[in-house]
Amino acid sequence: MRDLMAELKELRLHGMATAWAELTAQGESNTASSKWLLEHLLEQEHTDRAMRSVSHQMNMAKLPMHRDLASFDFNASSADARLISELASLAFTDTAQNVVLIGGPGTGKTHLATALAVSGITRHGKRVRFYSTVDLVNLLERE
Numbered sequence: 001m002r003d004l005m006a007e008l009k010e011l012r013l014h015g016m017a018t019a020w021a022e023l024t025a026q027g028e029s030n031t032a033s034s035k036w037l038l039e040h041l042l043e044q045e046h047t048d049r050a051m052r053s054v055s056h057q058m059n060m061a062k063l064p065m066h067r068d069l070a071s072f073d074f075n076a077s078s079a080d081a082r083l084i085s086e087l088a089s090l091a092f093t094d095t096a097q098n099v100v101l102i103g104g105p106g107t108g109k110t111h112l113a114t115a116l117a118v119s120g121i122t123r124h125g126k127r128v129r130f131y132s133t134v135d136l137v138n139l140l141e142r143e
Contacts, residue, residue: 002039002042004020004035004038004039004042005017005020005021007042008020008042011042011045011046011049020038053125054121054122057121057127057128058118058121060127060128060129061117061121061127061128061129061130062129062130062131063114063117063118063128063130064110064114064130064132065110065114066114066118067110067111067114067115067118068115068118068119069084069085069088069112069115069116069119071111071115072084072108072111072112072115077107077108078103078107079107079108079112084112087099087116088115088116088119090116090119090120090124090126093120093124093126099113099116101113110132113130114130117130
């Protein structure tokens with residue numbers, strides 16, 4: 001059973017939480033249809049906030065393009081598919097490790113980095129920031 005008061009407070013809808021408490025104090029007969037409506041509104045609010053969060057994080061990441069691992073051609077690249085699959089789990093972020101992709105031009109470094117970033121944002125709720133080497137060096141030089 002859902003705890004509507006807890007959800008309202010979690011979403012910082014304190015006015016609605018107070019109104020719900022007052023409505024439930026009046027008795028079960030007054031709250032039956034209201035509870036159904038409130039549950040559906042809360043579900044929609046959770047969904048909307050999650051979608052807006054992903055959209056915001058994608059903008060903040062400053063990705064040069066949208067790429068995913070499904071569109072990467074491992075046959076045309078020397079990249080280790082097993083290693084990339086392991087990196088896609090983002091377990092390295094739990095131990096605060098970095099990933100540096102090194103290779104010649106056109107080898108898929110940006111594609112893979114972007115795909116890992118997109119996966120981090122959409123599947124794992126991570127915050128990501130993409131830097132090209134030139135941008136990172138320039139930023140560090142300014143500091």
